[in-house]
Amino acid sequence: LSRGRRIPGFGHRLYKKGPDPRLKVLRRLARDLAAEREDFRWVEIAERLEEYATAKGISPNTDL
Template structure:
């Protein structure tokens, strides 16, 4: 923090007023995997880092992003550290391609801050009840 450098796993252009809501799910998954492995070192480190950085940078709109706990999850899953970056990228390719296809249809860039115009009021069906 004192060097003013970026910290991997923190900051997101859309979540400047609070943490990404997906964090809650990823934090729980990381904690569940830690419990399964009997090793809480990495999830506790991420939680302490989240607490510290949030306390010092939230006033600047910097909160943890999903990569913080995704890295912990990858660690517990046994993925080698040197494939973290490609794994992060691969997980985003479908979204990137979808955006490009949308851009090409209208010849207009779509900004993530635009209003959602899709269906509303849809009923959530838990995964266990889906066919």
């Protein structure tokens, strides 16, 4: 963000007032899959990106 570059999965024009409502289901599915594979690294990266972007006022969407 500091370089003015976009992060895919954030800032969709339809979800400026809040997160994509489909995220609740997809988060659960991502965590279930990560648990099944015993590999949470991608979930953790996505969560960190979400925290950072949300703090900047950018809402995530399902592309994330």
